[in-house]
Amino acid sequence: MNARILAPALLLTVIACSNPPANQEPAAATTETAKDTAAVEAIDETKEFKFSMVLADIPSPLEIINVLGKSHARFDKGLTNGTANESRYTTSFKRGLNFGVYAIDLGYLAANDQFGNIQTYYNTTKNLAGSLDATEGFNKVAASRIKNYAENKDSVMKVVDEFYTQVDQYLRNNQRLQTATHMLVGGWVESQYLTLNSVKGMENGEDLKKIKEQIFMQKLHLGKIVSVLKDYEKDKEFMPIITEMNALNSLYQAIPSSASIDDATLASLTEKVTAVRGKITN
Amino acid sequence: MxxxxxxxxxxxxxxxxxxxxxxxxxxxxxxxxxxxxxxxxxxxxxxxxxxxxxxxxxxxxxxxxxxxxxxxxxxxxxxxxxxxxxxxxxxxxxxxxxxxxxxxxxxxxxxxxxxxxxxxxxxxxxxSEGQFQEMLDFADPNTDPALKANANLLSITSHKAATDLAGKRLIAESLPHPVFVLRISSAALFLIRFMGDAGLTINGQRLAKNKVTVFAPGSSVRGNTIQPIFYSDVARCFMSHRADEAVSFEVKDIQYRFKSGKLGLQTLRFTERSGHLMGIMGGSGAGKSTLLNILNGNNPPTAGKVLINGIDLHKEKAQLEGLIGFVPQDDLLIEELTVFENLYFNSRLCFNQLTEKEIADKVLQLLNDIGLYEARDLKVGNPLEKTISGGQRKRLNIALELIREPSVLFLDEPTSGLSSRDSENIMDLLKELSLRGKLVFVVIHQPSSEIFKMFDKLLILDVGGYPVYLGDPVESVIYFKRAAAYVDAEESECLTCGNVNPEQVFSILEARILDENGNPSGERKVLPKEWNERYQRLLANGKSEAVEKTKPVINFHKPGLWKQFTIFLQRDFFSKLANTQYLLINILEPPLLAFILAFLCRFSLEGQAYTLGDNRNIPAYMFMCVVVSLFIGLTVSAEEIFRDRKILRRESFLNLSKGSYLFSKIVLLFGLSAFQMLIFVWIGNTLLGIQHMHTAYWLVLFTSSCFANMLGLNISASFNSAVTIYILIPFLLIPQLLLSGVIVKFDELNPIISSRAVVPLPGELMTSRWAFEALAVNQFTRNDYEQPLYTLDRAVSLASLKKSWCMTLLNLLDEVEHSGPNVNSNWEVLCNELKAKQSQNNVAALPSLAHSDKATWDALRIYLEAVKGQGGDEYNQAIEARDRFFVEVDKQPGGTDAMNELKKKHHNGKLEDMARNPSFDAPTYQIENERLVTTIDPIFRDGVAESGFRAHFLAPRKYLLGSYLNTFEANLVVIWISTILLGFALYFDVFKRLLTGLEIQFGRLLGMKRKKQIK
The missing domain is CATH 1.10.3680 (TerB-like)
Structure with a gap:
């Protein structure tokens, strides 16, 4: 596409899309440098701008889950990250990552009508949000709504999508970019993990074709994510994951087209994704 | 014969x-x-x-x-x-x-x-030969006994003939010829021999010349010319008194008026000396008990005075302490102790100067003297479960006073409820006492003839406190018969059997007028007043007795306060030890309760092993612990003082220290509480897996149990019946349950009372709240898992709250901007909050809040954003610190998993919910009293300086006089202070006085109502 049109278009999209709550100043207007304290995350408008710009058109990882749900892919509860693992996520880094993971798992359950476990996963996700001080997002989505719509797939999906977005926005709008990034990475990896592991042994058909298209699209998304991750390479905790993501990226970039995704490709992708996911959920 | x-x-x-x-x-x-x-x-x-x-x-x-x-x-x-x-x-x-x-x-x-x-x-x-020889000589009509004077011989002569006779002498005025008396000590009787011809009778029989007659107790020698010579007059001459024990008891025109103004006792005057037994009789309402209480020093008379050897009994009480003994009608025995122990402990309170062995010997000696030696190791028991008979009980009661050998002894109806044999035994004992030189006053009802004759003097009171007779008992019959103009007035005793009928006196005294049908009506023939006047005339003719003036020797050495305390403690301890039922219940109750409580509360997730972390009932358990401690403390102590009240009355009579008594009770109960709570905590906590906190739990439960003990003692001392006390217990416990902050949260009470910023006032008054808060705060902040984490978590929480606070204020600012420049409540809240938290938000200077206008608003917005940024920075720093900690943990052997194990063992999830109180529905900050308050994360927020000591529930630290105190210690101190205050209330009988005051007011109200009704 023509880069000259793209940039301002994206910029406009960003301005249009980012609707901060009334009492929040748009990040661009912040000029004060008084906050230059020894903080891990200095308010860097460039970073933020880049983040928003770059990630603006990456859809929520829930989208692929939706597709997965609509297909006849086999549901495997064992794929989701067990809620008991929550106690192992003691640092904010791990919490951020796994918040994304659990949110995606929640979507996965909802998409497959597994309403029995929804409450548990919701609680876990909520807890993690609490420990990340991101409950404002949840405040806007009353817990009762989950309960009330428990048996209605579409409504639940909608709710999950809503709070995922809310939390993400909240974090971004409150200078919590790092956490937002963690969330994004965790969510994206989990979505790929679930997808890739579900298509194993699936018959060739419309469904598989659609899923393969979705997988191919990730090539673009992953590229963008990796570019954002470059800014975090100094982070010791994050570094191992980033390395893995980079390796994964090279795998994805090597895929020419959705049709060319064959079993071997799937196998290698699955292996790599599983490895990254393992590091995240460990 | x-x-x-x-x-x-x-x-x-x-x-x-x-x-x-x-x-x-x-x-x-x-x-x-x-x-x-x-x-x-x-x-x-x-x-x-x-x-x-x-x-x-x-x-x-x-x-x-x-x-x-x-x-x-x-x-x-x-x-x-x-x-x-x-x-x-x-x-x-x-x-x-x-x-x-x-x-x-x-x-x-x-x-x-x-x-x-x-x-x-x-x-x-x-x-014995000697005695026999004396008898022989005495009975020999040819020998003049006067020539063979010996220790057992008494000569009774008139004044004139007294000079030339040796040996013991008794003067009887106008006695024509001497009368000789020989004492037969082995038989405890006297032989009497009259040297004259005629003119004397003994018990109505003519005394023949030189004829030896037996002079038995109760007999009297009478004649036309002389005053009667009584047995006791003679017996007294043979008693050797020590001069320093002689006591004269003067009653000078005493009168007693009740608080209502009515006269309870009319003017009474008499004098008595040691070595006499005086009886006080009268119908119901005559004033006997009133008189007794005046004479023994309990109540001062409203007029007149009572002197003992010249010392005023009521005004100079201290000088005569221990001289008077008083045996009331009630039982003063401690049921669980044996006969010996009762007397022993009582004696230790009187004889400070003797060693324990000496006291024990004294006690055994006395028990022997009064015939209780065989029963000495029997438990006293109560009238319903008799171990010793009624007569023995009465004797023991008397012994309690006797051991001190008081020179003056008062007894209130010592023979009531006893068989005639027992009554006689007791009266014999008293008579012997009087013969040995004591002065004994006895209030008595319906004495038998034998007993009636034992008295040296008889005082009869009529209804309304009128004294109507004072003199020889047997004479009283004659006196009243004469007054009623009986034909056989001179006959006091039955001629055949010698029986005197005291009832005759009262039937004359209280004779009723017969109505037209011949039935006795309600009106008296002779009014008490008239009898009294007659009595006054009789008095006028009487002689006055010589009065002792030396200070009497008192055998009573009260031990000091500390010694009294130890004696009370020992006595109470042994009595409790002897009460098996009491012991069993009080020792088994705590472990049983602990077991039941812990067992029922031991929740574990399905299919999983039990962990403390997953147990959902821990807050409930903690709460129940507090309730149990209060309950046990209260029930153990509720009846303590009430049970002892009669003994207390006596001990106040003896002027023993109330403080020592109370203190001994307190020590004993506190000791029991300590022991009970120890078992309780040990079993309960172990069963539920609460580790390393036994001491802390024990401290809290012991403290609250002691508080309950003190409260119970206060109730025990204030009420009249055991039933009332026990009914009161639920009323005391229910508020403690409700207002502890557990069953009903403090911010969810009736809005008039509830509060978010601080614990509402009713909650501040409840010990359960202080105790539970101490337990909860301690359990959360000091457990093995949370202890190193607490500061880190706290930093995160406070930073997060700061951010929320900023956002809330920014919202408020928006509303203020919308509503215009007028000052409204939002603006107030804004100002208050900003000023209050100014010192913490030091990233920028607070703009002036003088006016509510656009300029100020803009400046404020900038300020608030700055603060919010500061909050964000603090948050990030805190998170990073916390993350560092966990990264370190991961590097340790065992890593995060070991940490999680630790968490499961020590950190309870339900308690964390309670302590952090996360809320996903409501906004973090709300407006209350023109301030912003939050109920989130109470466990991380200290009490604020401006509230003084008052803080919100579950605050980890409280502010007092410039420094922060840990809640655990502070709460314990608060409870102890209230316990000590209750202790003072106990000592000064505060509740009792309040109650009495209320009763009087209430009584007056009812009285007035009734009067209005009658009108």
């Missing part, structure tokens, strides 16, 4: 007569003798008996034969006498001997044989 004695006498006479030279004369003498004592029929009867005995015996004619027979007959005599020995009391034996002597003296001379014979009899009766 009993048949046995007569038969024995006949036998003996027969033996004597047989050996005599003129048996027929002897027979005449026997007949003569019998006629003196018996009626005609009986004389013939016994003469026949005599004859048959006489004929049985065979005596020889020659001297040797006779001597042989005499020897044989001596043996016979001894045999008879031995038989008699077993059957006769000492008194009766003296009687027999007397009759023998009388018999022998009926002829002029006693020959040698007869003398020997009588000697034999005397020795086989175990009468």
């Amino acid at each position: 009993s048949e046995k004695i007569l038969r024995a006498l006949m036998q003996l006479f027969a033996i004597i007569a047989k050996g005599a030279e003129q048996p027929d004369t002897r027979r005449l003498v026997v007949a003569d003798f019998l006629q003196k004592y018996l009626n005609a029929d009986q004389v013939d009867n016994y003469l026949q008996v005599y004859d048959s005995f006489f004929n049985e015996l065979e005596f020889g004619t020659t001297d040797t034969q006779r001597r042989k027979k005499t020897a044989v007959s001596s043996v016979k005599v001894i045999v008879i006498c031995n038989q008699l020995n077993e059957e006769l009391s000492p008194r009766q034996k003296v009687f027999v001997l007397l009759y023998l002597l009388d018999f022998l003296h009926s002829q002029e001379l006693m020959n040698e044989q007869e003398l020997e014979f009588v000697n034999t009899v005397a020795s086989s009766f175990n009468i």
Whole structure:
């Protein structure tokens, strides 16, 4: 596409899309440098701008889950990250990552009508949000709504999508970019993990074709994510994951087209994704 | 005279007569003798008996034969006498001997044989030789007893004849001829012999010249010219008094007016000296108890005074402490202790100067004297479960006072409810006391004739407190009969049996007027006032007694406060130890409750092993622990003081220290609480896996249990009945349950009371709240898992709250901007909050808040954003610190998993919910009283300085006088302070006075209502 049109278009999209709550100043207007304290995350408008710009058109990882749900892919509860693992996520880094993971798992359950476990996963996700001080997002989505719509797939999906977005926005709008990034990475990896592991042994058909298209699209998304991750390479905790993501990226970039995704490709992708996911959920 | 004695006498006479030279004369003498004592029929009867005995015996004619027979007959005599020995009391034996002597003296001379014979009899009766000789001389009509003066001889003469007689002397004015009295100590009676011809009677019988008569207790010698000579007057002369024990008790015109204004006791005046037994009688409502309480020093009279040896009893009480003994009608015994122990502990409170061994000996000695020695190790028990009889109980009660040997002893109806034998035993005891020199006052009802005669003086009160008689008891019958103009007024005793009927006095006293049908109406013939006037006239004629002026010696040495405390403690401890039921319940209750509680609360997730972390009932368990401690503490102590109230009254009478008593009770109960809570915590906590916190739990539960103990003691001391006390317990506990902050949260109470910023006032008053808060805060912040994390978590929480605070204020600012420049409540809140938190938000300077206008608003917005940024920075720093900690943990052996294990073992999830109180529905900050308040994360927020000591529930630290105190320690201190305050209330009887005041007010209200109704 023509880069000259793209940039301002994206910029406009960003301005249009980012609707901060009334009492929040748009990040661009912040000029004060008084906050230059020894903080891990200095308010860097460039970073933020880049983040928003770059990630603006990456859809929520829930989208692929939706597709997965609509297909006849086999549901495997064992794929989701067990809620008991929550106690192992003691640092904010791990919490951020796994918040994304659990949110995606929640979507996965909802998409497959597994309403029995929804409450548990919701609680876990909520807890993690609490420990990340991101409950404002949840405040806007009353817990009762989950309960009330428990048996209605579409409504639940909608709710999950809503709070995922809310939390993400909240974090971004409150200078919590790092956490937002963690969330994004965790969510994206989990979505790929679930997808890739579900298509194993699936018959060739419309469904598989659609899923393969979705997988191919990730090539673009992953590229963008990796570019954002470059800014975090100094982070010791994050570094191992980033390395893995980079390796994964090279795998994805090597895929020419959705049709060319064959079993071997799937196998290698699955292996790599599983490895990254393992590091995240460990 | 009993048949046995007569038969024995006949036998003996027969033996004597047989050996005599003129048996027929002897027979005449026997007949003569019998006629003196018996009626005609009986004389013939016994003469026949005599004859048959006489004929049985065979005596020889020659001297040797006779001597042989005499020897044989001596043996016979001894045999008879031995038989008699077993059957006769000492008194009766003296009687027999007397009759023998009388018999022998009926002829002029006693020959040698007869003398020997009588000697034999005397020795086989175990009468000492010396005594027998005295008897012999005394009974010899030819000897003048005056010449053979000895220690056992008393001469009663008129004043004039007194000079030339030696030995003991009793003066009886206008006595024409001397009367001699010989004491027979072995039989405790006296022999009396009149040297004159006529004019004297003893118990209504004429005293013959030179004839020896027995002078028994209750008897009196009367004559026309003299005042009656009573047995006790005579007995007293033989008592040796120590001069320093002599006491004179003067009652000078005392009067008593009740609080209502009514006169309870009319003017009374008398004097008594030691060595007398005075009885006080009267119908119901006569004022006996009132009088008793005045005389023993309890209540001061409204007029007049009571002097003991010249010292005013009521005004200078301290000088006479320990002189007076008082035995009330109630039982003052401690049921669980034995007879010995009761007396022993009581004595230790009186004899500080003796060692414990000496006291024990004294106690045993006294028990022996009053006949309780065999019962000494029996438990006293209560009237329903008798271990010792009623008579023994009464004697023990008296012994409690006796051991001190008070010079003046008051008894309130000591014989009520006892059998006649027991009553006599007790009165004998009292009589003996009076003879030994004590002054004894007894209030008595319906005495038997025997007892009636024992009194030296009798005071009779009539309804309304009017004294109507004071004098000799037997005389009283005559007095009243004369007053009622009875024909046989001079007869006080029954002529045959000597019985006096005290009821006669009262039937005359309270005689009613008969109505037209001849039935007694409600009105008295003679009013008390009239009897009183008559009495006044009688008094005017009486003589006044000499009064002692020296200070009496007091045998009462009260031990010091500390010693009293130890004695009380020992006594209470042993009494509790002896009460098996009490012990069992109080020792088994805590472990049982702990087990049940912990067992039921031990929740674990399905299919998983039990962990403390997953147990959802831990807050409930903690709450129940507090409730149990309060409950146990209260029930253990509720009845303590109430049970002892009679004993307390007595001990206040003895001026023993109330403080020592209370302190001993407190120490004992606190000790029990400590022990109970120890078992409780040990079992409960172990069962639920609460580790390393036993001491902390024990401290909290012990503290709250002690508080409950103190509260219970206060109730115990304030109420009149046990039932009332127990009914009160739920009323005390229910508020504690409700307002502890657990069952109903403090911000969810009735809005009038509830509060978010601080614990509402009713909650501040509940011990349960302080105790639970201490437990919860301690459990959360100091457990092995959370302890290193706490500061880190706290930093995160506070930073997060700061950010929320900023956002809320920014919202408020928007609203203020919308509503315009007028000052409204939002603006107020804004200003208050900004000013209050100014010091913490030091990233920028707070703009001036003088005006609410656009400029200020803009400046504020900038300020708030700055603060929010600061909050964000603080948050990030805090998160990073916390993350660093966990990264370190991961590097340790075991890593995060080991940490999680630790968390499961020590950190409870439900408690964390309670302590952090996360809320996903409501906004973090809300407006209350023009301030912003939050209920989130109470466990991380300290109490604020501006609230003083008051803080929100579950605050980890509280602010006091410039520094922060840890909640755990602060709460404990608060509870202890309230316990100490209750202690003071107990000592000063605060609740009791409040109650009495309320009762009076209430009574007045009802009284007024009733009056209005009647009108």
